[in-house]
Amino acid sequence: xxxxxxxxxxxxxxxxxxxxxxxxxxxxxxxxxxxxxxxxxxxxxxxxxxxxxxxxxxxxxxxxxxxxxxxxxxxxxxxxxxxxxxxxxxxxxxxxxxxxxxxxxxxxxxxxxxxxxxxxxxxxxxxxxxxxxxxxxxxxxxxxxxxxxxxxxxxxxxxxxxxxxxxxxxxxxxxxxxxxxxxxxxxxxxxxxxxxxxxxxxxxxxxxxxxxxxxxxxxxxxxxxxxxxxxxxxxxxxxxxxxxxxxxxxxxxxxxxxxxxxxxxxxxxxxxxxxxxxxxxxxxxxxxxxxxxxxxxxxxxxxxxxxxxxxxxxxxxxxxxxxxxxxxxxxxxxxxxxxxxxxxxxxxxxxxxxxxxxxxxxxxxxxxxxxxxxxxxxxxxxxxxxxxxxxxx
Amino acid sequence: xxxxxxxxxxxxxxxxxxxxxxxxxxxxxxxxxxxxxxxxxxxxxxxxxxxxxxxxxxxxxxxxxxxxxxxxxxxxxxxxxxxxxxxxxxxxxxxxxxxxxxxxxxxxxxxxxxxxxxxxxxxxxxxxxxxxxxxxxxxxxxxxxxxxxxxxxxxxxxxxxxxxxxxxxxxxxxxxxxxxxxxxxxxxxxxxxxxxxxxxxxxxxxxxxxxxxxxxxxxxxxxxxxxxxxxxxxxxxxxxxxxxxxxxxxxxxxxxxxxxxxxxxxxxxxxxxxxxxxxxxxxxxxxxxxxxxxxxxxxxxxxxxxxxxxxxxxxxxxxxxxxxxxxxxxxxxxxxxxxxxxxxxxxxxxxxxxxxxxxxxxxxxxxxxxxxxxxxxxxxxxxxxxxxxxxxx
Numbered sequence: 001x002x003x004x005x006x007x008x009x010x011x012x013x014x015x016x017x018x019x020x021x022x023x024x025x026x027x028x029x030x031x032x033x034x035x036x037x038x039x040x041x042x043x044x045x046x047x048x049x050x051x052x053x054x055x056x057x058x059x060x061x062x063x064x065x066x067x068x069x070x071x072x073x074x075x076x077x078x079x080x081x082x083x084x085x086x087x088x089x090x091x092x093x094x095x096x097x098x099x100x101x102x103x104x105x106x107x108x109x110x111x112x113x114x115x116x117x118x119x120x121x122x123x124x125x126x127x128x129x130x131x132x133x134x135x136x137x138x139x140x141x142x143x144x145x146x147x148x149x150x151x152x153x154x155x156x157x158x159x160x161x162x163x164x165x166x167x168x169x170x171x172x173x174x175x176x177x178x179x180x181x182x183x184x185x186x187x188x189x190x191x192x193x194x195x196x197x198x199x200x201x202x203x204x205x206x207x208x209x210x211x212x213x214x215x216x217x218x219x220x221x222x223x224x225x226x227x228x229x230x231x232x233x234x235x236x237x238x239x240x241x242x243x244x245x246x247x248x249x250x251x252x253x254x255x256x257x258x259x260x261x262x263x264x265x266x267x268x269x270x271x272x273x274x275x276x277x278x279x280x281x282x283x284x285x286x287x288x289x290x291x292x293x294x295x296x297x298x299x300x301x302x303x304x305x306x307x308x309x310x311x312x313x314x315x316x317x318x319x320x321x322x323x324x325x326x327x328x329x330x331x332x333x334x335x336x337x338x339x340x341x342x343x344x345x346x347x348x349x350x351x352x353x354x355x356x357x358x359x360x361x362x363x364x365x366x367x368x369x370x371x372x373x374x375x376x377x378x379x380x381x382x383x384x385x386x387x388x389x390x391x392x393x
Numbered sequence: 394x395x396x397x398x399x400x401x402x403x404x405x406x407x408x409x410x411x412x413x414x415x416x417x418x419x420x421x422x423x424x425x426x427x428x429x430x431x432x433x434x435x436x437x438x439x440x441x442x443x444x445x446x447x448x449x450x451x452x453x454x455x456x457x458x459x460x461x462x463x464x465x466x467x468x469x470x471x472x473x474x475x476x477x478x479x480x481x482x483x484x485x486x487x488x489x490x491x492x493x494x495x496x497x498x499x500x501x502x503x504x505x506x507x508x509x510x511x512x513x514x515x516x517x518x519x520x521x522x523x524x525x526x527x528x529x530x531x532x533x534x535x536x537x538x539x540x541x542x543x544x545x546x547x548x549x550x551x552x553x554x555x556x557x558x559x560x561x562x563x564x565x566x567x568x569x570x571x572x573x574x575x576x577x578x579x580x581x582x583x584x585x586x587x588x589x590x591x592x593x594x595x596x597x598x599x600x601x602x603x604x605x606x607x608x609x610x611x612x613x614x615x616x617x618x619x620x621x622x623x624x625x626x627x628x629x630x631x632x633x634x635x636x637x638x639x640x641x642x643x644x645x646x647x648x649x650x651x652x653x654x655x656x657x658x659x660x661x662x663x664x665x666x667x668x669x670x671x672x673x674x675x676x677x678x679x680x681x682x683x684x685x686x687x688x689x690x691x692x693x694x695x696x697x698x699x700x701x702x703x704x705x706x707x708x709x710x711x712x713x714x715x716x717x718x719x720x721x722x723x724x725x726x727x728x729x730x731x732x733x734x735x736x737x738x739x740x741x742x743x744x745x746x747x748x749x750x751x752x753x754x755x756x757x758x759x760x761x762x763x764x765x766x767x768x769x770x771x772x773x774x775x776x777x778x779x780x781x782x783x784x785x786x
Contacts, residue, residue, distance in 0.1 A: 005423055012424045020412050030398055031405045032425075034663025189781045196779040202756045217758065222765065226780045241753055243636030243675050244762045251769045252776040270427030270721035271674050278671035281664050282636050328663035360634055363595045365610065366766045369637045372615065373763035376644045383645040386589040387619045388582045 004266040013332040036063040036329025046113035053106045056340030060331040065350035074348040076229045079119040080321040081107045083339040084294030089128045093141045107341045112162040114343045117229040120167035120258035122292045123237045126151045129262040132208035143173035146197045160192030165227045169260040181215045185234040187225045200236035222248035230255045237261040240275045250283030255348045261291045264315035280324035284354040293319035326354035397659040406725040429456040429722025439506035446499045449733030453724045458743035467741040469622045472512040473714040474500045476732040477687030482521045486534045500734045505555040507736045510622040513560035513651040515685045519544045522655040525601035536566035539590045553585030558620045562653040574608045578627040580618045593629035615641035623648045630654040633668045643676030648741045654684045657708035673717035677747040686712035719747035
């Protein structure tokens with residue numbers, strides 16, 4: 001069996017739909033995704049925009065929560081945008097960034113047509129994921145101040161125009177603190193102001209992901225942002241591998257946690273469908289995994305720490321953005337190979353209802369783990385291992 | 394769409410194999426399970442035993458680790474046994490237990506033929522999962538002392554005979570501490586002695602799972618047992634919903650964590666394939682999910698806290714036991730409806746190799762979470778929520 005899927009594999013969902021009879025497909029989908037999602041009819045105009053501009057557009061209604069006596073439903077439409085870079089990495093920084101702005105602008109307009117309330121873009125959406133190169137210039141020139149950089153200004157204008165909260169994950173230049181860079185998400189309100197920022201808490205040292213060369217572990221903790229449409233948080237990329245990171249966003253009251261990412265097939269595809277969904281389950285919130293698409297080539301060759309020859313391509317970013325629900329079900333994924341906009345309508349009341357049903361927060365025993373973690377980090381910690389008294393080993 | 398799969402649905406794997414052309418099936422399986430498992434040829438005798446005694450038998454070789462210069466491979470065969478109860482719940486306690494012993498004995502013999510080194514049975518394997526009833530008698534009479542109860546004696550004899558570590562999850566009667574009950578796994582070495590016990594850390598209060606009526610949260614922490622064939626731990630049933638529980642077994646050095654369970658379709662099936670696999674990924678160890686099969690009916694009617702009429706059936710325990718690898722791939726699942734034995738050969742060296750590759754332990758920031766959890770449990774904790782200054786809400 002091949003080690004990873006190739007770029008011709010559009011999506012698991014499309015290949016199953018092509019080959020399975022309708023009654024079988026229904027059961028298989030139920031087995032794969034749970035009972036939570038049905039198709040959401042999107043506006044004709046949005047569909048025309050998607051066709052004209054060649055991006056994948058999918059809409060789902062996520063299992064609507066049961067009716068409560070004392071709280072009205074809290075229906076919101078959340079969305080994810082995934083895209084490839086638009087210009088070669090040899091183009092100027094400004095040219096590359098502007099082209100991506102224009103591309104994302106098309107999808108933001110479609111999101112507005114789909115009555116989206118909150119949308120999140122992919123990690124470092126304004127630039128190629130150049131950290132594979134370990135070169136600083138020109139790549140760090142994509143970094144911008146969080147509160148008034150060109151991408152924040154660009155999105156703030158759209159956020160206000162469309163009455164839409166926009167989460168903008170960028171490479172941040174922190175001029176107030178020695179010009180360091182951070183991997184940061186900027187939370188822009190539906191009135192166009194920046195509500196705040198949150199930084200990537202866990203930084204990879206894996207293969208081509210040399211990000212620790214560029215920025216450190218985030219220092220913003222696990223902030224949750226209260227927007228007009230619900231409490232949101234952002235777990236950036238590699239942080240999805242750390243369940244304790246997802247957990248703390250839940251502790252701080254998040255109802256929707258976005259996971260803007262950039263990850264490639266041979267490395268992480270078997271993990272992708274699992275991690276955000278597990279977080280939605282364990283923390284009784286909605287989780288949104290977003291991954292870029294396409295293959296990015298760089299001007300100078302680089303090695304990947306795997307003994308293989310130097311090369312110029314990063315590998316295939318496989319898209320497959322999806323939304324998982326606190327009841328454990330999930331939407332289908334966007335395309336593995338095309339830009340896309342994923343829209344889901346959900347009732348945030350489902351979060352508390354799932355907390356009440358499953359009781360995970362009640363049974364979480366954080367006191368036990370606060371103590372266990374505190375002991376485990378001591379230099380003289382001894383693992384709690386019981387040896388077999390009968391063993392001669 | 395129906396809310397849950399019915400009992401005619403044998404398994405996702407069998408239905409896909411039935412309907413998809415070979416080349417498509419290969420890609421779909423790669424997408425669903427990752428590249429990690431290939432078929433393992435099992436002994437003819439074991440296959441004959443499975444056929445004669447009508448249980449599902451499946452064997453896989455899990456991606457063998459790369460060759461290291463300074464450590465030899467550590468190949469072990471691990472196994473899971475899932476089964477239905479064998480007698481009506483109206484039969485005597487001893488009759489019910491003995492019938493299950495006999496059934497499991499058939500599968501243990503087959504496991505021996507498959508050269509299994511470590512096998513784990515399902516949660517409370519000696520009894521029906523009677524906690525739905527909230528009745529104490531006769532159900533608590535299935536409880537037995539961990540070190541010398543009838544089921545421990547029965548398994549200790551087989552463990553020695555077969556040179557096989559057996560993990561035996563039972564309802565424990567703790568005579569030394571006021572006759573209380575616990576939900577406990579007994580770790581029996583391949584020489585037939587009890588290495589130790591470990592108890593269920595998180596107790597559900599969900600639907601028919603009235604377990605908190607019978608026993609409290611476990612007081613054994615996150616022990617890991619050093620056996621002749623590797624370091625193992627046991628995360629019992631509902632503990633799989635808590636990633637911080639899985640995490641602490643990893644901190645204590647587990648290479649294989651078993652998750653013996655009893656869970657039913659309409660409640661948890663969308664979660665089942667996610668949680669143990671996520672744990673294997675996040676903690677760089679092998680994780681084994683084991684679930685009982687069949688529908689259990691009880692003599693007296695009970696209600697399920699869902700407003701529906703009283704009834705006597707628990708619902709469908711959907712089996713589907715599987716093994717997940719630290720590289721994120723997984724084996725197919727056993728049948729949803731038949732008893733079964735799942736065997737996998739793995740190289741425990743893969744655990745450290747995945748730690749080195751992904752670096753999750755290095756980047757875990759347990760210091761941050763020890764502090765965050767300690768603060769979060771304070772009665773006056775305020776969630777870290779950033780409000781939108783422009784909001785009039």
